[in-house]
Amino acid sequence: MSYKKQIFTLIKQELRQAFRTKNIYLVILVMPLFLWGLQSGIMYFTSETIDSGYEGKDLYFLNTDEGNTTTNLGEEINQVLSLLTTMNESQMYKVNVIDLSSILYHDINSDGIYDLIKENDYSPLVFIPNNFTSLYSSFNVSDGEVLIPEVSVYYLPADNYFGMAIKNTIDGIVYAPPFTMVSYEKVTSTKIEMVTFEGEENAESMIGFITFLSVMLALIAPASYVTASFAGEREKKTMESLLVLPMKRIDILIGKLIAGSFLAVLFSAVNLIGVAFFSFTVNSSTVLSDDAGFELSPAIYLMIFVVMLFTSFAALGLGISISSLMSDQKTAETTYMLTMILPINIVGLIVLLQGVPETLSWLYLIPWTHSMAVMNKGVFPKTYANSSLTGSVTLDIVFHLGVLLIFVIISMVVASKIFDREGVVSN
Amino acid sequence: MNAIEVRDLRKEFKEITALDDVTLRIKEGEVFGLLGPNGAGKTTLIRVLVGLIKASSGEAKVFNLDVNENIMEIRKRVSLLPQDCQTYEKLTAFENIFYYGQMHGTLSDEDLRKRTNDLIDLIGLRGRENDLTKHFSGGMKRKVLVARAVVMDPDLIFLDEPTTGIDVLGARTVRKLIKELAGMKKTIILTTHDLNEVAELCDRVGILVSGELVAIGTPKELEEKFKQANLEDVFVALSTGEEG
Numbered sequence: 001m002s003y004k005k006q007i008f009t010l011i012k013q014e015l016r017q018a019f020r021t022k023n024i025y026l027v028i029l030v031m032p033l034f035l036w037g038l039q040s041g042i043m044y045f046t047s048e049t050i051d052s053g054y055e056g057k058d059l060y061f062l063n064t065d066e067g068n069t070t071t072n073l074g075e076e077i078n079q080v081l082s083l084l085t086t087m088n089e090s091q092m093y094k095v096n097v098i099d100l101s102s103i104l105y106h107d108i109n110s111d112g113i114y115d116l117i118k119e120n121d122y123s124p125l126v127f128i129p130n131n132f133t134s135l136y137s138s139f140n141v142s143d144g145e146v147l148i149p150e151v152s153v154y155y156l157p158a159d160n161y162f163g164m165a166i167k168n169t170i171d172g173i174v175y176a177p178p179f180t181m182v183s184y185e186k187v188t189s190t191k192i193e194m195v196t197f198e199g200e201e202n203a204e205s206m207i208g209f210i211t212f213l214s215v216m217l218a219l220i221a222p223a224s225y226v227t228a229s230f231a232g233e234r235e236k237k238t239m240e241s242l243l244v245l246p247m248k249r250i251d252i253l254i255g256k257l258i259a260g261s262f263l264a265v266l267f268s269a270v271n272l273i274g275v276a277f278f279s280f281t282v283n284s285s286t287v288l289s290d291d292a293g294f295e296l297s298p299a300i301y302l303m304i305f306v307v308m309l310f311t312s313f314a315a316l317g318l319g320i321s322i323s324s325l326m327s328d329q330k331t332a333e334t335t336y337m338l339t340m341i342l343p344i345n346i347v348g349l350i351v352l353l354q355g356v357p358e359t360l361s362w363l364y365l366i367p368w369t370h371s372m373a374v375m376n377k378g379v380f381p382k383t384y385a386n387s388s389l390t391g392s393v394t395l396d397i398v399f400h401l402g403v404l405l406i407f408v409i410i411s412m413v414v415a416s417k418i419f420d421r422e423g424v425v426s427n
Numbered sequence: 428m429n430a431i432e433v434r435d436l437r438k439e440f441k442e443i444t445a446l447d448d449v450t451l452r453i454k455e456g457e458v459f460g461l462l463g464p465n466g467a468g469k470t471t472l473i474r475v476l477v478g479l480i481k482a483s484s485g486e487a488k489v490f491n492l493d494v495n496e497n498i499m500e501i502r503k504r505v506s507l508l509p510q511d512c513q514t515y516e517k518l519t520a521f522e523n524i525f526y527y528g529q530m531h532g533t534l535s536d537e538d539l540r541k542r543t544n545d546l547i548d549l550i551g552l553r554g555r556e557n558d559l560t561k562h563f564s565g566g567m568k569r570k571v572l573v574a575r576a577v578v579m580d581p582d583l584i585f586l587d588e589p590t591t592g593i594d595v596l597g598a599r600t601v602r603k604l605i606k607e608l609a610g611m612k613k614t615i616i617l618t619t620h621d622l623n624e625v626a627e628l629c630d631r632v633g634i635l636v637s638g639e640l641v642a643i644g645t646p647k648e649l650e651e652k653f654k655q656a657n658l659e660d661v662f663v664a665l666s667t668g669e670e671g
C-alpha cells in the first residue's frame with residue numbers, strides 16, 4: 001500500500017470526525033450565515049422604518065442664492081420641496097421644512113455652516129450657495145472651465161438615513177423640470193456631507209465592515225477543529241497511537257493540515273454566501289442603495305475568498321502551535337481565543353482609521369493587518385493610490401499577499417517544529 | 428532470536444531519572460510482564476522502544492534494529508496501545524479499528540476488512556460495530572482499542588495497562604484476546620498492576636522500581652529467588668524494601 005494512501009486515510013478520519021462534530025457546523029456554517037443574516041436583518045429593518053417616511057421630522061433649508069433678474073433657482077427648489085411635503089407618496093410627506101433664509105446667512109463659509117449646524121442642531125440642512133442661479137445660467141458644457149452649481153445636504157451622524165433620503169429627493173428635484181437637462185447642457189449636482197464632531201469621525205464604511213467581519217471570522221473559525229485535532233488528541237492519548245504508526249511525523253501533520261485547509265476553504269465559501277446575502281439586502285433597500293450601496297464584483301468576491309483563506313491558514317498554523325503546547329482541548333481553545341483578541345482588535349482599529357496610518361506602520365508586523373490592507377486596497381484602489389507603499393496599488397496588493405504567504409509559511413514551519421518536539425507525547 | 432534487546436538504557440527528564448541503566452532481553456514469542464509502582468518508568472521504557480521519545484544514553488534494539496536508526500522499519504512490525512488511550516468517539520467501532528489499520532499501511536484493504544470483522548466478533552461487539560464509540564461503556568471502548576492495536580497483525584505488541592479501569596468481564600475478554608495472540612506466537616509486552624493477571628498470562632516478568640530493573644525472571648523463579656510465597660509479596664518486598 002502506498003504512503004499517500006496512509007495520509008489519505010488520516011484526512012478521511014479527520015474529516016469524518018469533524019463532520020460529526022456539532023461545534024464545527026456551528027463555526028463553519030451557522031456562525032457566518034447567522035452573523036451575516038443578523039447584519040442583513042438590522043440593515044433591512046432600519047431601512048424599512050426609514051423608507052416608511054419621516055413624518056414630523058424637521059428639515060432645515062438655507063437658501064443664500066442671490067438669483068438673477070428673472071428667477072431664483074434656490075427658491076424654486078424650496079418650493080418643490082415644500083410641495084413634496086404635502087404629497088402622500090413622497091418620502092418627504094409631512095416633513096417640516098424650516099426656512100432659515102430669514103435669519104440670513106448670506107456670506108456664510110463652510111466652517112460657518114458646520115458651526116451653525118452643530119450649535120443649533122440644524123440637521124439635516126439643505127444649503128444653496130449664493131451663486132447657484134448665476135452658475136447655472138452661465139454654465140455651458142462647451143466652455144473649457146466647468147463650475148457646477150451644487151446643492152449641499154449636511155447632516156449630523158444621527159440623521160444618517162434621513163440625510164440620504166433628502167439627498168435622493170433633491171436629486172429627483174434637480175433632475176426634473178425646471179432643471180431638466182435634456183441635452184445635458186445644464187448640470188447641477190447634489191453634494192452630501194456628514195457633519196461630524198471632532199474625534200467622532202464616522203469612518204466605517206460597509207466594505208470596511210465586511211472586511212472586518214470576514215477577517216474576524218477567519219481568525220476564529222479554525223479554533224474548534226485545530227484544538228480538537230491536536231490538543232484534543234493529546235488529551236485523549238490518541239495522538240500517541242498516531243505517532244507510533246510507520247508514518248513520518250511531518251506527514252501526520254500534513255494530513256491534519258490538509259483536512260484543516262479543506263474546512264477553511266469550505267468556511268470561506270460559506271462566508272461568501274453570507275457576504276452576498278448582506279450586499280443584496282443593502283442594495284435592495286432604496287434608501288441605502290444610493291450611497292451606502294456597493295457593487296461587489298466577482299473580483300472582489302474572489303479577493304475576499306483568497307484573503308480569508310490566507311488568514312485562516314495562518315491562524316491554523318498558530319492554532320497548531322498553541323494546541324501542541326497545551327495538554328487539553330479546553331485550555332487550548334481558551335488560549336487560542338485570548339491570542340486572537342488582540343489581532344482582532346487591531347483589525348477593528350484599522351477599519352476605524354481606514355487603513356494603517358504612517359505613524360502606526362509597526363501595525364504591519366501583525367499579519368492580519370495585511371489581510372485588511374489587501375481588502376481595502378482592492379476595493380478602493382483610487383483612495384489608496386496616493387498612499388500606496390510600492391507606488392502602485394496592484395503591486396501593494398501583491399506585496400501584502402506575499403507577506404501573508406510568508407507568515408503562513410513561517411507559522412507552518414514553527415508549528416511543525418513544535419509538533420516535532422518530544423513534548424508532544426505528554427504525561 | 429530476541430524481539431527486544433536493551434543495554435544500559437537511561438532516560439532523564441531534568442532531575443528525574445525515569446530509566447536508570449536498564450538492561451534486558453525479551454525473546455520472540457514471549458509474553459513479558461512489566462511491573463512496577465506508579466512512576467517506575469514502565470511507560471517511559473515502552474516509549475523509548477517505539478521511538479516516541481529518545482533515550483539519554485544506552486542502546487535499544489527491536490528485532491535487531493536500532494530504535495534510533497531504523498524506527499520506521501521497526502514500526503511496521505510493532506504496535507502500541509498507549510496508557511489511558513481513548514477511542515475516537517466520533518468514529519464507529521469499525522472505523523476506529525479499520526482506519527488505524529489503513530494508516531499503518533502494511534495490509535491490504537481486503538485483509539484489513541476481514542481482520543476487523545474477525546476482531547469485532549472476537550471482542551463480542553458484533554451488532555454494535557457501526558455505532559459511534561461515544562455511546563460505548565468503558566469496557567467496550569477498551570476492547571475496541573485492543574482490537575485496534577492488533578488489527579495490522581503486528582509481531583510485537585505493547586499493551587500499556589490494557590485492563591486498568593474496566594470491569595471484571597471486560598478485563599476477562601481482554602485477557603482472552605491476549606492469550607489468543609500469545610498462541611499465535613506474538614511477542615507481547617504487558618504492563619499492569621494486577622498481579623494475578625501477570626501470573627495468568629506472562630512467561631516472564633521484569634520489575635522496575637524508580638527506573639531500575641530490580642528483578643527479572645519467570646514468576647516461579649522470582650518467588651524462589653526472593654523467598655516469597657507469591658508474586659505479590661515479591662513485588663511488595665522489592666518496591667518497599669521490606670519483607671512481605
Ligand SMILES: Nc1ncnc2c1ncn2[C@@H]1O[C@H](COP(=O)(O)OP(=O)(O)OP(=O)(O)O)[C@@H](O)[C@H]1O
Nearest residue numbers: 427440443445463464465466467468469470471472
Ligand atoms: N515527559 C516527561 N517529562 C517529565 N517527566 C516525565 C515525563 N514522562 C515521565 N516522566 C517521569 O518519569 C517517571 C516515570 O514515568 P512513567 O510514566 O514511565 O511511569 P510508569 O511506570 O508508567 O507509571 P504508571 O504506573 O503510573 O503508569 C515519573 O517520575 C514521571 O513523572
Ligand SMILES: [Mg+2]
Nearest residue numbers: 469470471510
Ligand atoms: Mg505508565
